[in-house]
Amino acid sequence: MSLFLLLLLLINPAIKKIELINTKPVLAVLVDDSKSIPFFNEAKNIAAFWSEIKKDKSIQEKFDINGFSFGSEIKPLDSLSFIENETNVSKAIIAVNELYEDKIAPIILLSDGNQTIGNDYEYLNSNQKIYPIVFGDTIQYKDLKITQLNVNKYSYIKNKFPVEVFLNYEGKENVSSQFSIYKEGKTVFTKKIDFSATNNVKTILTNLTSSKEGFQYYTASISKVEGEKNTKNNTKNFSVEVIDEQTKVLILTSVLHPDLGVLKKSIESNKQRDVDVFLIDKFNKQINDYQLVVLYQPNNRFNKYISAIKINKSNYFLISGANTDWNFINKQQLGFTKNDLNQTENYGAFLNDSFLTFLQKEIGFNQFPPLKDQFGEVFISKEHQTLLFQSINGLETQQPLLATLEENNQKVGVLFGEGLWRWRAASFLNSNSFQDFDTFIGNLVQYLASNKKRNRLEVNAESLYAANSTIQISAFYTDKNYLFDARASLEITVTNSVTKEVVKNPFSLIHNSYQTEIENLNAGDYEYKVSVNGQNIHQYGKFKITDYQIEEQFTNANSIKLQKLANKTTGTLYFKDEVAQLKEALLADTSFFTTQESIEKEQNLIDWKWVLFIVIGLLSVEWFIRKYYGKI
Known part of the structure; x- marks a missing residue:
């Protein structure tokens, strides 16, 4: 028997085996992790809704539940922080469609529906049904806002430069407001504006005078009207670099x-x-x-x-x-x-x-x-x-x-x-x-x-950054022969002009430049110094961080767009208190079914380790028997 099994292992025949694999449909849950959620006081509600879906045993039996959070990018859902500065709904939906291209994978979208970057999700084509869940206030409040502000980056001293501002009004009543532009706390332009339900868009075009050389910061603002809930979109900051000569x-x-x-x-x-x-x-x-x-x-x-x-x-x-x-x-x-x-x-x-x-x-x-x-x-x-x-x-x-x-x-x-x-x-x-x-x-x-003597250290930075945005600054450093020097160690020191709080960051070498990113700076004026360690070479500059938050520019959830998305993908729109109705619909939908697939597997006999143990066991028994009868 031992010899037979050994010879069989040497021949190593292949054995075919058929396995049945059951694949449950995937339930992809997309959770909006942007700052607009806590702005609408919906952070706890959206976390509770996700928890209710994730822990439901009936849903677990029917679906493989996969959660994703998204802001400007999409990532697996480990925890919710609601600190994303931008919202890209379309990118999240496209990513899930590509990930589960060959699977049944309905999508639950937990969001206020307000998108700040990316393609308009209202017109997306999705292979999967989408169930939007509306979070945020759906009541339409009166709202005045600055939708766009256009201004040249440069101006000449003692010259005039144009400023174009687009104002928008949402509401049914006739209202009057005051639009103003401020510089260093002083009013440099003001105009009274009247709005109505039909006459709800205004364009302001004015010319301001460049009185001082360097970066000049301005604030455009429209006064609040009675009953207006969100006033953070009433203000916008802008800057102009005033140059002494042409x-x-x-x-x-x-x-x-x-x-x-x-x-x-x-x-x-x-x-x-x-x-x-x-x-x-x-x-x-x-x-x-x-x-x-x-x-x-x-x-x-x-x-x-x-x-x-x-x-x-x-x-x-x-x-x-x-x-x-x-x-x-x-x-x-x-x-x-x-x-x-x-x-x-x-x-x-x-x-x-x-x-x-x-x-x-x-x-x-x-x-x-x-x-x-x-x-x-x-x-x-x-x-x-x-x-x-x-x-x-x-x-x-x-x-x-x-x-x-x-x-x-x-x-x-x-x-x-x-x-x-x-x-x-x-x-x-x-x-x-x-x-x-x-x-x-x-x-x-x-x-x-330029007639300026070439500097060995050049720094590229913007003059104005939005609040909580990542500040990216690049630097270019050369040796005495003005050839790029990749051996240097650069550091930036950023100082708040008011609080004198100091932040230091090293630069990283990326391709043919040095780059750094600074995060979590509060709104305010800042001065910076870029230094080359071990060299007496520095460059100085200034920038301003505004308190403008794009995620706080909305007055209500965009249920209209979410409804259109649901209709386009044959899904259904629900509200935050309708979790029971959503679960019932998912469980009752027969198009979300488990698929069974038969797979033929081929396995070599030599992979069966127990056959080798049987051979060893038989040889051991034979040895003991022979030993017992004195045959050895």
């Missing part, structure tokens, strides 16, 4: 080209910049009147102006193209030359991730149409940084397409190709906006037009 840019060109109009529009999209365009033969002003000179497709007629640029060490941006005279440029000893072969070529672009001169994000350069320039190899003899490399017919090269040079406080940019107007059009098609392209040109112009 950047003047000169474009000198040898040809008429669509690029000229695109450059002017992109540069002047920032209102602190002014552009003059001249044909080279008609220019009659002084080069020194401008902070930046753009030389578009230069030839020998540019000779005296290039000489003036070299003498004055003026900053300039040279753009070449099919009509550029490279023989003339090569003789000017500008620090770059090109072996012109008297024929044109189309050059695509791709971003250099190691570019360190200023921060520039990828805006789809490799998808833009190619630029046209004369064919030939480029040589740059001065210290330089390449922002964009050339690609020819999809083949990436290490030849520069857009590069920056800096020597003796003179800044130079060189673009080897014409056709920027195609880039701006392509950028609009990609993002439905000119903003990405205009920001790219703006970053380049800002760097080239």
